[in-house]
Amino acid sequence: MATIHDIARLSGYSVSTVSRVLNQKNHVSKEAETAIKKAIEELDYVPSEIARDLSRGKTLNIGIVLPHIKHPFFSDILNGAINASFLTEYHLVILPSAYDEKRELGYLEQLRSHAFDGLIFTSHGLPLETLATYQKYGPVVCCENPYEVPISAVYSERSMALQSSLSWLKEQGYKKIGFFFSREEKLSATTRETLNAYRSVFKKEPETTYVKTGVATYAEGYQKAKEWVDDSVELEVIFSNGDDIVAGARQYFLDQGLPVPYLVGQENQLSSQLMSISTNDYQFQEIGKKAFELVLKQGEIEQISVPSTFMLRETKKN
């Protein structure tokens, strides 16, 4: 592979001058430029990015850590970040974690070793405090409300949509509301937030028979709906943790010829649009976009919350 030295030799000029025409800095004579460009052409030369990176101490790579991309939370954030990266000279590097702390630590170490100019954590197995300590090596942005932990963050203000969707249900006179969650309240901030919104709106504890955890897919939604029916639990509403999941539940009722409860999804995915199911939109794309912008700021710690909305839709009988 041709190097800058080869160009210098062939053109009869020095590496400095070659570097100058490469970077269009300072003044170079027409003849020099012509001769050098000719040599570049002749040797099919391109400057090495790696050498450049070393010289200037930057990679122009931003890492984004994702446990997986099966869930819209992650794929939407990723999309938002990709779109934002479009507008810059930076590259996004996908860093799959599967929630493995070893892997996550590896990525943080790579930030330390300058493999990346910054890191976005869409989620994490490691404690938030650990992420925070790595900020001295470069910008680290997380995608949740960090509360008292001093770390840059962009996160959804879920409570807004939760409050308004639950308030709307209350206004309609609905009382028997079933919930789907992926993880238990102790383990999941999202579950906690939802149930707290319920407590605040309805002024009472949710009944345990109305709460199902361990639900994360269409099939599980279908299955859990069946459990409710089998246990003769009467429901007026199913408040789900995802559009696809609530679609599964809906299908169960349809298959049994039973009346479908009022449905509320989450995340405004295609399935809720297709079926005209009300949903909460948490603007994950926007979070990805803002997270990318924030990681480039390299400045002080900053926390940005993104508003969420309840999207009311007519549920068609069919």
Next chain:
Amino acid sequence: MATIHDIARLSGYSVSTVSRVLNQKNHVSKEAETAIKKAIEELDYVPSEIARDLSRGKTLNIGIVLPHIKHPFFSDILNGAINASFLTEYHLVILPSAYDEKRELGYLEQLRSHAFDGLIFTSHGLPLETLATYQKYGPVVCCENPYEVPISAVYSERSMALQSSLSWLKEQGYKKIGFFFSREEKLSATTRETLNAYRSVFKKEPETTYVKTGVATYAEGYQKAKEWVDDSVELEVIFSNGDDIVAGARQYFLDQGLPVPYLVGQENQLSSQLMSISTNDYQFQEIGKKAFELVLKQGEIEQISVPSTFMLRETKKN
């Protein structure tokens, strides 16, 4: 930031010895190792990835070029590639192209300048021949059948699913089959392949009133279905270029209280599962996985075709 020289100085050993304990190569005395590790600890030192890359002339980065990730073809391939990268020491770098030839050429140039160790093109605006010429700078894999162009490729053997789905329709006695495509036959290999499969199965030319192009979204599916109804075109089947799109068409018939034609989607997405719509599964995830594996092979040019299947589903009346 501490460098390998600082460690050498502080530990009292040479850079070479430090490098040896870093890379666990050759033999180093216990005392040296202890002293050096202590120094590393003390100075909070990590070797610079960039310097390593330069020294060994590799980046361990594989670029994957995507026009966007709104379509399952791209997001599925991406997913497959990400999963494959899990199992290696390589990183996947997302390279958004928006089909822009300038951007694509930029990425090829970056391959040339060793910013990546290899490149996957999920699609391209540039001619395939151009991609092929860059193979001398590093492995380039595309995701379509390259026919006579000498380039590594992993692609879906679409004709298998197309043949079997169309044959099945013929066996059922269906004759009036409407088609959705995103681009015209001259411009799109996919459109061509589908219509050729039709010709081969039905032994005749498709009628132009039954073919709609420029359809790529749920809303457009809805709209084009309306056009057929408005023009009093009778249809027994809609053979669509995507699950979401055919779902849009279905919705139009339901909204009008009209009988829904038999539907065939493509790509086995969630929407066809939700609605029990038959679909063709082209195994895009598998393509992404194999493309990643192929790009690492760095060897000779290789072309891999992945089989596709027709997934017959009962379309429920509702």
Next chain:
DNA sequence: TTGAAAGCGGTACCAT
């Protein structure tokens, strides 16, 4: 087992 020194391929400062 250890060290010196020559790369790797550029950038940028300092002279001329």
Next chain:
DNA sequence: ATGGTACCGCTTTCAA
């Protein structure tokens, strides 16, 4: 306008 050269931080060969 141009050239010489130190330096970025590590790997690797060669010698001791």
